[in-house]
Amino acid sequence: MDAPRAISGLGEVADRFRGYIVDQWGVMHDGRALFPGVQEVFRELRARGGRIVLLSNSGRRAAVNDARLREMGLDPALVDGSVTSGEVTWQALALRAEPPFSRLGRRCFLLTRFGDMAVVEGLDLELVEDVAEADFLLITGVDSPDKTLEDYLPIVERAAARRIPAICSNPDIVAPVAGRLALAPGAVARKYEELGGPVTYIGKPSPRIYRACLALLDGIPRDRILAIGDSLAHDVKGARNAGLASCFVASGVHREELPADLPEPELVARVRELASAHGAVPDFVIRRLLW
Known part of the structure; x- marks a missing residue:
């Protein structure tokens, strides 16, 4: 090379x-x-x-991500558009035009960042609080940069026992946050895969x-x-x-x-x-x- x-x-x-x-x-x-x-x-x-x-x-939708960049001071006139894996995932869940999205049930267990519900807003989904009741996992974020993979083991272990499908809209393993590397959703999805759970990565x-x-x-x-x-x-x-x-x-x-x-x-x-x-x-x- x-x-x-x-x-x-x-x-x-x-x-x-x-x-x-x-x-x-x-x-x-x-x-x-x-x-x-x-x-x-x-x-x-x-x-x-x-x-x-x-x-x-980012597992977040494009508009949410764009707003965050504006808050940081980015002039939106400098860019022609933005794409996030969260937006692409939302569109695929809305259309359900091709596998695996066309085969998913409606009951969803959501892992999201800081309670961000825009990732599922407007979708025909029933959010469940018990992973045992879910048809699939939607892994879009971790809810704190201080969380470790061990914090998510109870969820992924219970889901893997049923081998329900997972959609991961952020394949990143780590993310740089304020000068250090924090856990990212891809690490949770990878662990689920290691436990035998089927994962589709978008991003x-x-x-x-x-x-x-x-x-x-x-x-x-x-x-x-x-x-x-x-x-x-x-x-x-x-x-x-x-x-x-x-x-x-x-x-x-x-x-x-x-x-x-x-x-x-x-x-x-x-x-x-x-x-x-x-x-x-x-x-x-x-x-x-x-x-």
């Missing part, structure tokens, strides 16, 4: 691309505040005719979520679209599967393996080594999203 090219800012390669699919957590913000320089990058891309779609494995690296992004970048050839993210397993692999170039941000979920003071040649070598395990080496590596 070829080694990625290290860049210090996106301006070094912006003339090669017209469309951008940009991850959020770990790239744009830490869950609480935008990182310095992010809006400058977006302004520069827009000034050059670039189109920007924000992509997140990166699944092709379904990239189709939603590409629809918002209609008219731009795939070889002129750059996906930017901090997860080798999700962002880089998902981009590769979708036929897109990728730029890996080293200061996100892999930051403990890629210290900020790592010399550039060693950074490139280590990224290549880590990425080879996922079968998807990024085209570019950048320490953080800067122009």
